Amino acid sequence: MIKKTIFQGLIIVSGFFLIWFGFSQLDFMKFFKVQERTEKVEQKLGDMIWNEIQDSEEIITNDTIVKSLDKLLKPLCDANDIHRDSLKIYIVKKDEINAFALPNNHLVVYSGLIEDCKRQEALQGVLGHEIAHIEKNHVMKKLSKEIGYSVLLTATGGSKGGQLAREILKTLSSSAYDRKLEKEADITSVDYMLKANIDPKPMADFMFQMAQDNKSDKNMEWISDHPDSEARAKYILEYIKGKTLKSKATLSEKDWKAFQEQVSKE
Template identity: 40%
Template sequence: MEKLFLKLFIIVAIFFATLWCLRQVDWMTLFNVKKISQSTEEKLGELYWDIYRKMEHETEDKKITVPIDSLLTRICMKNEIDRAKVKLHIIRKDDINAFALPDHHLVLFTGLIEDCENEAELCGVIAHEMAHMENGHIMKKLIKEVGLSILISMTSGNASQDIAQNAIKVLSSTAYDRNLESDADITGADYLMKADIDPEAFAGFLYRMSSREKDYPKQLFWISTHPGSEERTKAIINYISDKNYQKKMVLDSTQWAQLLLSVKED
């Protein structure tokens, strides 16, 4: 019997010794794992945006895009995020919505901009979506909702337009996992504090949206895709309560007023 246990021990030891030896190799670099997933994301981002822009009307109005670009640039620069990789798109639509597509496509609706009471609120939404991008939530959501095999077939052009449209719908009008939302809230709050923007304004925005949800459920896409707003407001407030941060405006009051005016003119 002792001999039997000794042999079992040797087998287990061989298994772990093999594992240990293989662990010494940097397989991630060897197999280019990150590059492969990055190229899949790039292809999906390009494909989705091509389809989405045909469905909606993107505004090129400099009076709108320039101030929003300033807000985005501040968040990116202060958080060492490459601004050049973020593709900002402003869609003319009254719905209160913002979402991210793969490969750093950030989509904001004019309805959302119009509904923000100050730039910090808008920055909060931008930072939250940026957190989804930077933490890899978009691909995780797609894999979960659409399936890995379908995503791969899309990148090789083997999937139909309907399937791609369905994937866009998943990203633009369905909720993320609760854990991913909380993660994006906290990372977003960190981005805001580093960029000297008040994160409390974002918490306030969430609270305001949740209180209006019952009255205008259809227009408030962003809040219906980001459920549990009251608890999330509390979590953000708790998180920032013991943090020190500065509040510096990116746009002056005239620029902000001009932005709102341009959005309304549309």
Template identity: 65%
Template sequence: MINKTIFQGLIIGVAFFGLWFGLTQVNFVKFFEIEKRTTSAENKIGDLIWDDIQQTGEVVTNDTIVKTLDKLINPICKANGIERDSLKIHILKKAEINAFALPNNHLVVYTGLITDCKKQEALQGVLGHEIAHIENNHVMKKLSKEVGLSVLLAAASGGKGGQIVKEVFKTLSSTAYDRALEKEADMQSVKYLLKADINPEPMADFMYELAQKHDIPSGFGWISTHPESEERAKYILDYLKGKKFQKKQILTQKEWDDYKKQVENY
């Protein structure tokens, strides 16, 4: 019994010493300084990219168009505990079917995406997907991997920042996330919609329809940056099999049709 007690005491002592030694080797000041710099860089780069994007097309400021998009997004945020005011959502007048997330919670939606969606739930699904990228910090994970943290910090501090910002934007708007992050965003969006009593099936239908189009390089940015969409549509529909869920629509069919026409004629 005594030997067992002594042995247990030795184990605790060794564990305590190991923990103490490990903690003494961590430079917490340096760690948190890097974390602080990274957050600051993310915020600045996101704002710089958005400033640059504004020069490429007309920002839609029509009150009705903006508020109607908010009307579609708000239930998703409310049902999932996402602070709507933390998202900086911009509508840009461009025919390309695209939407993408930027650092610092910017989310850019092209008018071409809105007008191409047959159903409002498809648009909500795409927006939920991009919100998931923001909420799960996929944007910075992608940039840190493809561009490099040191380059991002340099871009935020000036120098050749302008050129780097353009490269960062190109990376975000024209190249895909890796498959694991894409699937995570897909399924997170599906769960967002289910919690908000919105039918996710049109999101899968939208992916499938875009996958059948062949002129992707010139006009289908969202699908060209999100490959294997037919496969993704399938695993979304497989996930929904046997699930009972509400199919609440935020807009009436007439309101949705009128909204698309207003956006198209803007």
């Protein structure tokens, strides 16, 4: 009787381990096509929100301006193995000091941000921050947490897409990520800049500058939505302390000022 019980126990344990081993060999993401479905949802969301922006905002398409922004972006991408063509970057004519990432690698930059940055490196730091949100998949994490993945999934195939697009746009353009994700994006941006031989200090100076200004100003969205801007500037400076900075300006000072002037005249 005891031998029979032990034998049955061994069969049960062996069966458990065989089942566990079998399941461990499955790629559940592929098995349930979760990754594929998520990518399709993200693509639909990004395009849906971008269409909403196109319908409601003035987009700057001046070739000279677009090329200048691309020149500022290029060293960040080249030095960090980021495919430039994977990013869809647009300049929107708006006074707000703002930039934000959307699903499916869309990145929106307001003209007010370009005009307000005293140094080109500050703008590159903000661009790097938003690219980090894209590369680290922060955008979908934020939307899944605040809106709910099931709602996003339903909306991409429903009739209320426009309404949801406006809600998502408001969420992404006027509210910060949680502190952990914001810090990860900040530090990642600094790493991008260091690898590209771009000085990160102007990024910290930009945050200090904004922290000293009136945060209730509606035209200062990017900083006012990041309330710990002074603390963030401090940990950026702490992070680069002791690191070798090989700074090289992407644009000449003349070209940088011309870029800002062209944007302001649009």
